Amino acid sequence: MTNPAAHVVIVGAGHAGGAAAALLRQYGHAGPITLVGEEPIPPYQRPPLSKAWLKGEADADSLALKPLEFYAEHGIDFQPSITATAIDRDLKLVSLSDGSTLAYDALILATGARAIALPIPGADLEGVMFLRTAADAELLKATVGPGKTLAVVGGGYIGLEVAASGRALGAEVVVLEREARLLARVACEVLSSFFKARHEAHGVTFELGASAVAFEGKNGQVTGVTLADGRTVPCDAVVVGVGAAPNDELARACGLDVARGVVVDLEARTSDPAIWAIGDVAHRPMPIYDRMFRMESVPNALEGAKQAACAITGRPAPAGEVPWQWSDQYDLKLQIAGYAFDVDEILVRGDPASGKFAVFHLKGDLVQSVEAINSPPEFMMGKLLIGARRPVDKARLADPSISMKEVAA
Template sequence: MSDLNARVVIIGAGHAGGTLAALLRQYGHTGPITMVGDEPIAPYQRPPLSKAWLKGEADADSLALKPLEFYAGANIDFRPSVKAVKLERSARRVHLSDGSELGYDFLVIATGARAIALPIPGADLQGVLSLRTAADAEALKAQVGPGKKLAVVGGGYIGLEVAASGRALGAEVVVLEREARLLARVACETLSTFFRDVHEQHGVTFELGASVTGFEGANGHITGVSLADGRIVPCDAAVVGVGVIPNDELAVDSGLETARGVVVDLEARTADPHVFAIGDVAHRPMPIYGRMFRMESVPNALEQAKQAACAITGRPAPAGEVPWQWSDQYDLKLQIAGYAFDVDEIVVRGDPKSGKFAVFHLKGDQLQSVEAINAPPEFMMGRQLIGNRKALDKAKLADPTVSMKEVTA
């Protein structure tokens, strides 16, 4: 089903929604395109928010996916500061928060995800922040600097990136993590230990196994973080980075299937042939691993935007991609390919103390995932090996003197 004159409505103006709107025009779609976004600015890159934006090296203009005038020039009706509040699938109509309604032939849900807010006392104090939007980043930037104390709740990638930026701005930084190690849910112990060592060398302190029970304040502003053991960690601001929740309420309320995200196929299409979902809000197939999963990454947003654009315009489906993501902290670049599903062995290639190494996650003799620190060849070849499912020689893989091109069995 395709129609280059069809009415397309995109709910969400993030990386996924903005990319889809541009791709539809690039792929020859001539019908009306309306893109609805709840932020006041045009689609922009979000990963630099925890790094370049905080350090004053980027702003809304430099991070914009396209200049604002692009949308008008491409005849894309961009509606900022508006939300979709109700979806009537039988009538193919969506109701917006400004009281208007939009009819559609194809609707794309690209509403992303929101930061989890801790349901604890003091969570509404000024200075208790999250980091998902440009407005969040601007609020945090105003709170950190020399002489300031920043508490980061959550030792995941976002938390560590914020910690690195906080130190670069001269703030004292403490990371409070509930688990016994950093990155417990997303990385192996080798990587956890490495990043802890690096951050400690840069002056970050850590409280591991620390359960946050509340935020203390004075005159409406945060002054400290309360821990379960009775201690209070003083701070001028706190960033809560303990995960996200997909913004799938529109789909849930309209009866679409969800599973911690909107369930879609490899065309990014839901069970309703007129409704798609892309980006952080989508629960999608992962053919390499034989499972469904919700991914939170820019590469996934771009891949699903291509899938939906091809399906809507009648183009052949794009080739499947191996998922990947990255994290920049200080002068380190971490590149991750794949996911460590069903892993039974880990192989470390190189010496972590050198600041250049890779961790390979294997299922039998096949590669499931690679985490590469300042090691582009290992990342690039690893990503290729995940995709082609070739058997690996583990001894060669562990030997950094052997070329990555020679590690297949």
């Protein structure tokens, strides 16, 4: 699409939607842009919610992608506190929660994902929380502190980040994980053991192999989490962090192809040539791994925004990127490049006891993924190797006395 007067409607004002609006103007789109978001504030960075926001080191203004005035100054009609309720693909109309409709020439779905709720008794008690929005983070920050106990259901990255921030706020923290180890679905055992030991050193306690079957409460307020073995873990608040599901209901209802998210091509275009999907809601191609996958990360949101903005403005598609993400916990910076698909060997470079090491996931002599703790060179060169699909010498990769630049050369 290269119609400079086209009306672009963006449904979802998260990182992906906000970036797409800004990039459309940056790439020269002159037509009207409408950005619809369910939250009352403009697009903002979400990763710091579980870290800087909880610790009082960030707020809505400091995390905003752009100042509020940016949108008016650039002719972007930002409509907060509004949700889309239906899409009529034949008429090219989006129905909104306030009863109005928007006609579009190009539609970008950036509806993100929602936290998965546990379908167990007591899930509606006060104090049972999630962490997906600024409002969630503000509520949690006001709830936990010295003399309080926070239970975190789920030992993934979000759960561990919340645990670290809870300790920084002075709360006692217990993490409840149904699997036998932390990060069981997203990381290798080396990383699981490392993070468990670091969190325990900061006073976090863990219950592994512990399935939550009910939330207990008094006067409508949560007081504990009952486990499958009959024990109840007392607490003043709970954060449920057991994953997220794509907000793909709009796409399903209007007949777009959906499979674990809205199916898109390398231009972020859906099965309807006038509709794109980006960010957490998109089920997108991963040429490096020869598969489709849905990702939840800021780099993924930005890449999708670039792809859609380029397609709509007629620019060449951006070069493909190696997926990456990060997690901050205490003084630890974890940087992850790629995904550990079809891995047949795991190689550790450096000593985990030093707090500075990297785990490389290999398929033959190709690097599929790298998890780097406080090790930027391993992350950067590992990312390069993944993208280049360049065979690596395993002996040299395992030897930290050989620089990563030499290994990747």
